[in-house]
Amino acid sequence: MTLPKKTQLVSRADFEARLRRIGDERYHDKHPFHRLLHGGGCTAKQVRAWVINRYYYQSRIPMKDAAFMSRCEDPDLRRAWRSRIEDHDGGPDEGGGLRRWLQLARAVGLDADYVASCEGVLPATRFAVDAYVRFVRDMPLLDAVAASLTELFAPKIHAERIAGLLAHYDFADESSVAYFRHRLDEAPKDVAFGLNYVLDHADTAEKQLAAAAALEFKTDVLWSQLDALHSAYVEPGRIPPGGWNGRSGLTVVPEREPA
Numbered sequence: 001m002t003l004p005k006k007t008q009l010v011s012r013a014d015f016e017a018r019l020r021r022i023g024d025e026r027y028h029d030k031h032p033f034h035r036l037l038h039g040g041g042c043t044a045k046q047v048r049a050w051v052i053n054r055y056y057y058q059s060r061i062p063m064k065d066a067a068f069m070s071r072c073e074d075p076d077l078r079r080a081w082r083s084r085i086e087d088h089d090g091g092p093d094e095g096g097g098l099r100r101w102l103q104l105a106r107a108v109g110l111d112a113d114y115v116a117s118c119e120g121v122l123p124a125t126r127f128a129v130d131a132y133v134r135f136v137r138d139m140p141l142l143d144a145v146a147a148s149l150t151e152l153f154a155p156k157i158h159a160e161r162i163a164g165l166l167a168h169y170d171f172a173d174e175s176s177v178a179y180f181r182h183r184l185d186e187a188p189k190d191v192a193f194g195l196n197y198v199l200d201h202a203d204t205a206e207k208q209l210a211a212a213a214a215l216e217f218k219t220d221v222l223w224s225q226l227d228a229l230h231s232a233y234v235e236p237g238r239i240p241p242g243g244w245n246g247r248s249g250l251t252v253v254p255e256r257e258p259a
Contacts, residue, residue, distance in 0.1 A: 009205040016199060018208075019146075019215055023153035026219040029160065031226040033234065038160050040168025044109070045246045047169070049233045051105050052244050053225060056121045057129050058101050062088040067137040068144050080193050087186045100179035106251070107176035114249030122243045124228035132221045139214065146198045146211035147218040151191045158183050 010018070028034060036042055037050065062085045069085075072078045090096020102112040114120075136144040158180040165172040174181070202208045232239045239245065 007205045007209060009203075009208065012199050015202060015208050016195070018212060019149060019195075019198070020152065022212065022215050022219065023150070026216060026223070027150065027153040027157070028219065028222040028226055029153070029157040031223060031230075033226040033230045034157070036234065038164030040164065046229075046233045047171075048108050048110055048250075049244055049246075050229055051101075051108055051110060052115055052120055052249070053122055053125045053229055055098075055101055055105065055115050056118050056125055057225065058088065058098060059116075059118065060129050060133050062098075064133045064136040067133065068141070071137075071141065084190060087182075097179055097182065100182060103178060104176045107171040107173070109171070109251050111249045111251050120242070120244030120248055122228045122232055123240055125225050128221045128224045128228075132218065135214075135217065140210070142198065142201045142207060143210055143214040145194050146202075146214040148190070148194050149198065149215050150218050150222060151187045152195065154187050155184055158187075 033050070037047070042050070065081060065084045065088075069078050069081055072081065086096070088097040090099055098116075102115060105112050105115040132147070135147060139147075162177045162180050165177055198211050202211045232243050
């Protein structure tokens with residue numbers, strides 16, 4: 001993003017509107033792969049490739065949140081943030097988004113241990129996700145929180161995904177879409193805190209520009225992951241070295257194509 005040389009601080013309401021416009025214009029619900037997935041147009045191989053690669057992103061979210069918390073000197077900020085790790089990792093024996101994502105993996109015919117190993121993840125997926133973890137670890141706290149505000153736009157995509165999967169795919173049931181059901185309840189709490197933090201702390205024109213750029217960066221991270229999937233598994237179908245070959249990690253179940 002090229003920042004203008006001169007700018008002015010805008011009101012809280014105008015700045016929030018600007019952040020929301022970023023989602024309207026750049027969020028990955030507009031990507032062709034998601035439209036294919038939600039519309040029932042993905043093959044079993046394409047769904048599985050999405051599950052494998054998206055797990056890498058899910059697995060790194062609690063790691064980036066732990067990196068964020070390690071930099072927070074304010075205990076109140078740490079207390080507010082730590083539920084994000086609990087939401088994804090769960091307790092010692094049950095719960096958590098990662099376990100629910102592996103339920104989805106089993107439902108689509110993948111071995112959960114294979115998915116959790118992150119073997120077969122596309123190189124571009126690793127690059128994008130690792131870049132996000134580094135961003136949160138290294139950039140100012142305001143920028144790191146602003147990057148998390150893609151959660152503002154997540155409830156819509158989760159609702160579309162639940163409806164699309166249940167309508168079009170034989171594997172889909174309440175167990176396999178449990179991850180997305182839980183995020184509908186968890187995300188609003190995170191959004192409320194993160195948005196207020198950004199609006200409160202972006203108190204100069206320069207900080208507002210930086211926060212907006214951070215949110216744009218995060219939309220790029222999400223979009224690039226789907227670009228990689230579309231290139232490797234849809235068309236022209238060039239799977240790069242190291243990417244999942246469509247055979248590894250399958251359990252003994254029949255192919256599950258769109259209904």
